[in-house]
Amino acid sequence: MSARIFRITVSGFFDGLDSDQLTELIARAAEHDVLHAAFTPEGHLAYDLPGRTGFTFRFLESGAAEEDIVAATTRAEAAAEQWLTERGYPFKGLRSKSADLTQPPLAKRQRRAAHQRG
Template identity: 35%
Template sequence: MSTQHTYRVIVRGTWDGPTDEGRAALLADVDDHGLTRMQFTEEGSLTYDRALKHFSYRFAVVSDAADGEEMAAAIAEDRAERALAALGHAHGRLRSSVTDMDTMKVNYKGSR
């Protein structure tokens, strides 16, 4: 069995010409998708603002360490595409940034 790592993945994109209905739905929920609501979860946390130009999703992905960050990004992008399609919102190309939480170095500062 391979070692599992936890990855934090941020998937970014732009809205692709939301319909009037889509725009109204996004704006009705904008307060539930602001910066203060950002979390890394398995199902993803969607954030955007009233300008409705860009959005981001934050995902926690558990995957085999041997598959690396590329696989974690692919999994998160697939989850984002499915979630956006379920909501009925078109989007442009997705970009991801990945952090492997199991290899991240934490610098602790001693008390002075």
């Protein structure tokens, strides 16, 4: 069985940051710049404060089987939530998207057909 590579994006919104938290995040904005975002095993955080309250973590994982993407996504969501919680950053609307890079992307017509069957 060949290794599968998963890209997982976990997104959400900062919710009610106090002035100290906002100042801290803005001061560290260069290391979290959207233009330098990358998929990494530990997860890379990107945001564009103070203009937008949204953030995105990008994770790179691997697995042996197609169904491993579910567990990888769960781990990525937990890691993002833990990072935010440990630093006291309030957030809301956490959601994720996953892609198996070993699978060819579906064309628009194929995605529509798959959605109708499911």
